[in-house]
Amino acid sequence: MVGVLLLLLLMPASATAIGITCGSGRNYTANTTFQSSLAVLAATLPGNASSSPQLFATATAGVVRALALCRRDTVNTTACTDCLASSFKYAQKMCPNRKTGATVYYDYDEVNPLQPGCILGFSGDAGFLGQASSVTGNGTFFQYWNPVNLPGNARVIATAVHELLNETARDAAAAPRRFATAFMDSIGGAAPTLYSLAQCTPDLSARDCLACLRRLVGTVNATNSVRMGGRIFVLRCNIRFEAFMFYDDKNTRRIPFSSPSSMAPAPAPAPTGHGIRPWVIALSVAAPVALVVALCCFIVYCCRLRKRHTKKGKVALQEKSTRQFHEDELVWEMEAELSEFSVYEFRQILEATSNFSEENKLGEGGFGPVYKGHFPEGIEIAVKRLDSDSDQGFIEFKNEVELIAKLQHRNLVRLMGCCSQGEEKVLVYEYLPNKSLDFFIFDEDRKVLLDWEKRLAIIVGIAEGLLYLHKHSRLRVIHRDLKPSNILLDSTMNAKISDFGLAKIFSSNNNEGNKTRKVVGTYGYMAPEYASHGLFSVKSDVFSFGVLVLEIISGKKNSHECGAFINLIGYAWQLFEEERWIELVDAALIPSGGSSEMMRSINIALLCVQEDAIDRPTMLDVVAMLSSKTMTLNKPKHPAYYSISSVGNKEASAGTKSCSFNDVTISTITPR
Template sequence: MAGIVLLIIVSFLLVLPSSTAIGQTCGHAGNYTANSTYQSNLASVVATLKRNTSSLPLLFATATATAGAGPNAVYGLALCRGDITTNLTGCGTCIDGCFRYAQKMCPNDKAASIYDDNCLLGFSNNKDILAQPNNITQDMGTFFQFWNQQVIAGNATVVTAAVHGMLNQTAQLASTNTPRLYATTVMDASSNAMPTTLYSMAQCTPDLSAADCQACLRQVIGLVNATLSVRLGGRVLLLRCNIRYENNMFYDGTPLKRITAASPSPPAAPPTTPTTNSRRPRIEAWAIPLFVVPPLLLVALCFIFYCRRQRRRNRKGNMRLRQKLTYNLQGQDKLDWEMEAELSEFSVFDFHQILEATDNFSDENKLGEGGFGPVYKGQFPEGIEIAIKRLASHSGQGIVEFKNEVELIAKLQHTNLVRLLGCCSQEEEKILVYEYLPNKSLDFFIFDENRKSLLDWSKRLVIIEGIAEGLLYLHKHSRLRVIHRDLKPSNILLDSEMNPKISDFGLAKIFSSNNPDGNATRRVVGTYGYMAPEYASEGLFSIKSDVFSFGVIILEILSGKRNSGSNDCGDFINILGYAWQLYDEGRWNELVDASLEPLHHSAEIMRCMNIGLLCVQEIAADRPTMLDVVAMLTNKTKILAEPKHPAYFNVRVGNEEASTNATESCSINEMTISATTGR
């Protein structure tokens, strides 16, 4: 018996996954060089954090550290999860693992935030990383979220209320559980309210006050909207506070509080009264293991077999993925590419699964037609709704798009980016599977006379701010620095609460953090009407190219008119020059969509118009970065600069002196193009 138990324990340990970080946000402070003073100071900070978390009292398994001065100064913070602080050696080991993960995923970055199941680590050359955040936007550089793609069965409204109630109670317990600022709860399943039991956790760094902890957690919970709160688990993490909930008990120890979702309890079974003649058989204590141990061993063996089988299946699936996603193209588009097998929450679907989900690509499920193929709505048997992009087999550009979207979006996670769930590649079929967003795209609303009234000013402002946050993440806060290159209203999808999500990364480019301001290409791709002039005419693209496109979208959101193809632009061929003229003459309200009632929101609307015009200035260097744009949108007291004239300002109706490139760039608004431009 002892040998069998030992075998089971050893086998169980063999199938346990190794401890790896669940995610990271690489910094935007530049890179350090190998064997430099900064690298030495960084190693010193991490060593101090490991030592301090392993030597402090059990209640304070958190530490901060600094090393060096001036440009070589390094600041660090580490926090271990409240339930593992009884094992401080494990805490230090976890922090060391996070640091090694940072070196792998954010090589030579001066700043990074790494999140593991059991601990977190953040370091930077900016001492603000140790400051207590006043709001989420100040800490977005360390923001990370991760969600289970399965949803909780049952009434969505009831589930949302129950999950939010559980998270709020957990946050309240954590903020009052001084000095640890850590709490765990469990919400039992009930027949009417919640069909599954949920376990939750909330934690703040112990140096925060109870009020600051509560404020931080409240803001984090505020990010859990109705779409996310029905997921079967998820987590939102900052360096200073974090929340998590799952349908399995992921923490050690007894929950601090047991929460019951509001629902009628079933009546208790009446007690059974034994008759006088009944006799209860007596079971000796030594015989209990004979009845209990064999079933437990059987369950353990079945679990081991299942884990090993799943591991083999995943390994084979990843091998098939590498084989299927390798293409040999001709000429300049030659592409030999292997998909990474480590992408979390990313699935490879069989083609028959896609056929079943879309009812064989029925016309009833067709959502639209894009430049690279049709998009369909689908639904998996477990009830998850999806959007499926079926790339056209004849499109050589579609293959490049397929590679880009899988390689890029699967590694990017932000609330304002559409989430890629998986892909399918079988012979000529190349399919991308996204989360389904019920409200289609932004252009579906703002350019339709009947639907535009559904977007009042508050909704439009949320959309503008959400797009800005998504672009800021792409340009500055993500692991990969990304230029979208095809930002337009049809690529801004809207969820059930009209929150925006940037989509369609087929034309996106990764750029080096060392040289984010100048890249050249002979192939100009994108959509006329949203293209920056230096890109359309010379093939020069940068983060300022996306800023220009964003500015065009702002003006379209404000006016409810397309940038080009409109007869309401005065002497100008597009809306940019017309908007600048109206703004300059103090007649800005003539541009604004009448349904917005500009008199009631005149200050905010005029401010957004100013920001939009700053973004579409002709000279790229004059345009703000997205970090500047987000600051201008969030800080209403910030004084804005006066915009210079926009791009294509001199292109007027009937102006025969306008260049061919410029005229074409403003006349076609919804056609994605690929043109070769000589340098």
């Protein structure tokens, strides 16, 4: 935008318009479309930007295009709204009736350094908002430098400032919100700690953001780089550094200072002797020379080796950075695609969970701990924090974001959003107060809270959730890790399937199976063809469902040794074959009504755990069988994992009712 730069550093309010550029085109007249359109934007854009997770918004009203951005460390939405509203008023005051528009940077001075600022631009130019695709079109419209120089060695300080700003620019480009802060201390001994900030509009790609910020850093010359502080703004990006902390960001990064190397003085020559024989002198000189030559060769070898390792390290770091860029871009694409999916700042997660306090910890998952949290508006959440040193954790993060965010069903847990900031990967779910199914059915005291009516409703809910995944969702999904701890219960004991980190998408016309070399999941719930040969299909989930139903009815874990059998499946099949199925039913359900429903449910479960996948019903069949009391059920064939324990057939014929505890229960196959 070509225009005239106006500065106003003294204003009565605590907020200050640091810089403003007025367009140089022709003016508009009163009571025109341009004026009414600008009034609409002034009334709506501040609120839209402050309510956005990015604190950023663009809008078009009539012939006017506008852009609004608040600084990312804004402490509340009111501060953002007020800043942008003041910017509109100030722009209209300083650039009256200017049809080509204005750009304002509104900030707080050193009296209130922690109060965040904002940037506003509007124009009647049709290409105004298109500048996001070309950062080269953003000419510098404002620079401000503290007239006082930093104490210390000018060359050292200039190096430190450029290093600090370049690193902050890289962090901002890599962050989903395109915002980062940093600080650097121990600079040349006398210089104070320096603080920096870099920000782009969030609609810029990582590459464009970095290009925009690097162009600004490139304008910091030798004179300005030794100032006590300075800032440079263009419409789409800005940088700032100061000798005091001017932001409120808990995630600020410390950047170590790399001091410029200095040449070491050459060693003084050794004194020569007088009257010493020549051969003695030759030997005394040759030995040190040989030693120096050997030392030089060793140093050259070490330098080459170090250079090789450094190069590998840089390549690895670059690959890691590229991977994080892709992960962050994925997150933003998901937020743009799904209206009910949000991307959160890591500081929001820290505040919601009281810095991941032990008091808020709900449990430990396969890839990291789960915490309860509260957002300021009173919404309860469950936060899964993935282990930062687990590559498989990043795969699970990507898997869950891609899968569950696109799935909506009353029997699937809702993924509200996520956070991806550097190494931190966090998934935010709806909070379900009654924890997971295993919390009830395997506890002698709590299992009495689940009568047969509730247990049957849970069985039906799981079945309907699986049917949705297999047949009716936008994506056809195989869960691959169905077990009681992955069935969550809401306040009315409605079952919700959770944990989609191991899920796989399959084509709608492929029900036969897929093969994988990496078998992942939990022993006791894996179908035999999957555990042995890596073959998985919708029938793998059907098998896991059958195991779940037997556990819900019996209140016993499949991995326990039951009578003469190594697990619950064989025990249940024998009792059903001998028409003694009532002995399988949890004692907490007896005496109880619904005995015919219990028998049908056991029959359905045994159909699901048959050894051959082709014999198992689909989830569509299962839901139909559960919904009808009159449908004739087939007799189940031999189940999988039907084995006799070392006790032998004697106890089996005696009809032992109890299942003994076995510590080797739920295991995962690595890699999970």
